[in-house]
Structures are given as C-alpha cells and as structure tokens.
Amino acid sequence: MSTHDPHSDVVVHDDGGATPARFENPGLHEHASRQADVDPKVAKRVERQVLALFTASIIGTIVVVWAYFALPPGETPGSMRTSNIVLGLGLAVCLLGIGIGGNYYIKVLMSNREYVEERHEQRSSDATREVAVQMLKDGAEDSGFTRRKALVGAGVTALAVFPLSILVPLLGNVGGDWNxxxxxxxxxxxxxxxxxxxxxxxxxxxxxxxxxxxxxxxxxxxxxxxxxxxxxxxxxxxxxxxxxxxxxxxxxxxxxxxxxxxxxxxxxxxxxxxxxxxxxxxxxxxxxxxxxxxxxxxxxxxxxxxxxxxxxxxxxxxxxxxxxxxxxxxxxxxxxxxxxxxxxxx
The missing domain is CATH 2.102.10.10 (Rieske [2Fe-2S] iron-sulphur domain)
Incomplete structure (x- = not known):
C-alpha cells in the first residue's frame, strides 16, 4: 500500500520508502550527428551504394522474368536444379536489393532528428494546419527526396518492377493444365x-x-x-x-x-x-x-x-x-x- 498527499510531491509507502509523485520532463537528449550529416563525401558514397542496391534489385527482377521463359524446369533433375537456382538467386537479389537499399537509405541519409509536437484538440486551427503542411514540405526536403532524383528514381523503379518477379510466373500458368x-x-x-x-x-x-x-x-x-x-x-x-x-x-x-x-x-x-x-x-x-x-x-x-x-x-x-x-x-x-x-x- 502507498499514500499520496495531493499537496505533496512524494508518495509514501508502507515500508517507509518514498518515491516522487511526478517527474520533470527531461526533454530531448542531445542530438548526435551521423557521418553522412557532416561529411558530404560520406553522404555521396552512401548514395552510390544505395543506388547500386536498387539497380541490383531491378536486374534481379529482369533475371527472374528472363529465367522463367528461357530456363523452364524441364524433365530432368539437372534442368530443374538450374531453373530453381537461377530463379531463386534472381528473386533473392531483387528482394535484398530493395530491403537493404531502403533500410540503408532510411538509417543513413534520411533525417533522424527528434521532433516534439504538443498534444492538442483533434481539430487544429487553420494556422496550425498550414504549419503542419509546411513541416511536411520541410521534412520532404530534409529527407533528400527532392534533391536525390536518381536515387529516388532507382528506388521507385525497383519497387515498380518487383511485382513482375511474382506476377509473370503466376500469369504464365494461365491457360495451363488445371484438370x-x-x-x-x-x-x-x-x-x-x-x-x-x-x-x-x-x-x-x-x-x-x-x-x-x-x-x-x-x-x-x-x-x-x-x-x-x-x-x-x-x-x-x-x-x-x-x-x-x-x-x-x-x-x-x-x-x-x-x-x-x-x-x-x-x-x-x-x-x-x-x-x-x-x-x-x-x-x-x-x-x-x-x-x-x-x-x-x-x-x-x-x-x-x-x-x-x-x-x-x-x-x-x-x-x-x-x-x-x-x-x-x-x-x-x-x-x-x-x-x-x-x-x-x-
């Protein structure tokens, strides 16, 4: 059991111990900048690495689509093995390129600053909404989307073509033997x-x-x-x-x-x-x-x-x-x- 005097800042427990009834807001910790934030060369190098990963993903999708038509499983264990290996490797490169590239971009290049937004009523004022829109624009600018067009283009392309690695084999069975x-x-x-x-x-x-x-x-x-x-x-x-x-x-x-x-x-x-x-x-x-x-x-x-x-x-x-x-x-x-x-x- 414990007792709390509303006029006191201390909660007293039965064993005689006491704990604060409330804590002061410690605020945000000091922001630690990453290398890419302070060194343009590092940021540029990371951009190239992410671009290479997205490009590899695109190539992986192309390999999957090509292998589906050019390397059918056939009737022998050897042909099945070759087809499965090429399809599997292509799909692995496709998915890993998107996953690792996107993760790397978010962790190293996108802004990691902490922001505080005070709680307020659900319906904000028009002025607050204008500020929110501006914050979104500033965030987009801060993320580098507007400046790193090649990187964004490669990422969007990788995501856009990725479904082909799944849809082509599925659609390829249309008209097949479903008896x-x-x-x-x-x-x-x-x-x-x-x-x-x-x-x-x-x-x-x-x-x-x-x-x-x-x-x-x-x-x-x-x-x-x-x-x-x-x-x-x-x-x-x-x-x-x-x-x-x-x-x-x-x-x-x-x-x-x-x-x-x-x-x-x-x-x-x-x-x-x-x-x-x-x-x-x-x-x-x-x-x-x-x-x-x-x-x-x-x-x-x-x-x-x-x-x-x-x-x-x-x-x-x-x-x-x-x-x-x-x-x-x-x-x-x-x-x-x-x-x-x-x-x-x-």
Missing amino acids: VGKLKHTMWKKGTKLATDPTGRPIKAADVTIGDVWHVIPDGLNELEHGKLDEKAKAVVLLIRLDPRDLKSDQSPQGETWSHDGIVAYSKICTHVGCPVALYEQQTHHLLCPCHQSTFDVADGCKVVFGPAKRPLPQLPITVDDEGYLIAQSDFTQPVGPSFWERATK
Whole structure:
C-alpha cells in the first residue's frame, strides 16, 4: 500500500520508502550527428551504394522474368536444379536489393532528428494546419527526396518492377493444365508390383521386416519415356510394416483387407499442401510431414492426429502374388495430394 498527499510531491509507502509523485520532463537528449550529416563525401558514397542496391534489385527482377521463359524446369533433375537456382538467386537479389537499399537509405541519409509536437484538440486551427503542411514540405526536403532524383528514381523503379518477379510466373500458368481430375487416378492398378524408389526393384513381402520403411513406386515407372515425373509425383508410396496386433484399422469402408501381415502402403503426398511425408516414428506409429507438422497415425488408417491436414493419407490396397511379391489390389480409392475445390475435405 502507498499514500499520496495531493499537496505533496512524494508518495509514501508502507515500508517507509518514498518515491516522487511526478517527474520533470527531461526533454530531448542531445542530438548526435551521423557521418553522412557532416561529411558530404560520406553522404555521396552512401548514395552510390544505395543506388547500386536498387539497380541490383531491378536486374534481379529482369533475371527472374528472363529465367522463367528461357530456363523452364524441364524433365530432368539437372534442368530443374538450374531453373530453381537461377530463379531463386534472381528473386533473392531483387528482394535484398530493395530491403537493404531502403533500410540503408532510411538509417543513413534520411533525417533522424527528434521532433516534439504538443498534444492538442483533434481539430487544429487553420494556422496550425498550414504549419503542419509546411513541416511536411520541410521534412520532404530534409529527407533528400527532392534533391536525390536518381536515387529516388532507382528506388521507385525497383519497387515498380518487383511485382513482375511474382506476377509473370503466376500469369504464365494461365491457360495451363488445371484438370484436377488427374489427381483421382495414378499408375497403380490391380496386379501392379510395388518396386523400390528409385531402382525399380520389385519387393517381396518377406524382405520387409517390422519397423521397415520403404519408398515405393509402381513397377514399370522407370520405363516410361514421357510423363514419368508427373506419374511419379502422384504415385509415390510409403510402405511400412507394423506388428499386425498394432493395427487398429486395415480395412476399406466395405470391409476388404488392404494390408498384408502388418504391411501397409499409403500415399507419400501430404493432404495439406502436397509435401512428401516420410518421417516415421516407430514407437507411436506416427508419420510426420516436415513442412507444416501434420501428423498421421499409420496404425489407424493414417488419420490426422495433429496439424493442418484435413483428411487421412489415401491408402493403397495391397496383397501378394503367387511368387510372394507385393502387388496393388487397385488404384487409390481417394484422390492423392491436397484437398481441392471439387471434393469435400472429409
């Protein structure tokens, strides 16, 4: 508890201590000038540096637009790598040039003097408004906008062309293949053998032990000449063997068994935004998506137990053939990948 005598400048506390009831306004501290404020050569050097950063940003945008058309991803890992590197570097230079250049200009060249404006009624007098307008004009002059035309022009140009680095790739997809129905079908069909990714070696059930995790593709995928990457993107599967006693669910809604002796196969494509799900925790039987931490329970139909995903990973119905090789009973019965507008999410 404390007591304050309105006629006193001191607040007295129960423990006998006292603190001032009010403090005097200390005012503004002494302004410290920067090198650019007192040395024209330093200011000129900073101007050139900021101009170079804005120019680099403009060049970065041009590189992104050029690379989008001149270096398409193609069908090979090498062409994809080259396209992604050039696009990424161009976008990085574009953004860093604007960010660092703008920051540098504000911190070093723009006025950093402190100004005090007393509080007043919301509606200022006409005379006060005239003073405010004049202060804005003085501030613009003090900032150097009116004097450093080349710098301002480069900055404005960098900001103006930057959206092209995002809009061109987006608009470039206009007229592209938006047939989301293709996600409803993959290469898997009745009798297709499960093969190792990337070697394409068929897998026998006897080769898979409890706790194993196999990255799987349809047998014959590597023989495709065209559309191999598109088909693989849809058909990749994660094969896991559990103790059959740990399986809570391994059946279709119609009661058909979709696993073989504890071996289950699920789409590797997260149902949130399509990242590869491949982090398996054997003790809990949980699968984790590394992008946004969606977590699926392998022992219970890969239902979502955590994260933003809205539906389980589609299960690939599997069995074995006469030679003991793992084969698909059919294609996925649910579309793979993220939920889209043509179907429910649950």
